[in-house]
Amino acid sequence: MDDARNRLVDAAEACFTRFGVAKTTLEDIATEAGVSRATVYRYFEGGRDEIILGVVLREGREFLASLDRRVQREQTLEDAIVEGVMYTVAAVRKNDHLALLFAPEVAGHTTSIAGASTALYELTQDFLRPIFEQAGTSGQLRDGIYSEDAAEFVLRMILSLLSVAGPRKRSQAKEREFLRRYCAGAIVRS
Missing domain, CATH: 1.10.10.60 (Homeodomain-like)
Structure with a gap:
């Protein structure tokens, strides 16, 4: 830029x-x-909508750099998935500009959110794809799991956690357990 x-x-x-x-x-x-x-x-x-997209993408790039540093500290792919999802959800909720994608005040007022969602999705896919490609090459993925689909699945889990408050409230420990079993567990070979 x-x-x-x-x-x-x-x-x-x-x-x-x-x-x-x-x-x-x-x-x-x-x-x-x-x-x-x-x-x-x-x-x-594109006016205001394109500027909103610019704000979200710049914040997204900066966030992915910090997420990369965070997940690199984990010893296993399973831990990287769980901690990466937890870190992402917490960070987006704290970041006013990334939270734009999920703000009720913005929904329906601008078409930029659809563009931002698509662009941020592609940016995140580009970040996650090599992680899962390497995991696939090293035999860490369950049989029949493709890196592109695994990246999409994790991103969809994050989006769901960010956009739907319930139906259950979990402690951080229970949230980690849930993610370990159902998110990482669906991807990582046990």
């Missing part, structure tokens, strides 16, 4: 924090960046 686009994404982040996503206008972002609306459109032809 070039400097001008980065400055506009910075301005959008500041406006989202100040006004909320649903109430932030393109004019707000232009004013915060000290540019005209035309300048914003020059760098983000």
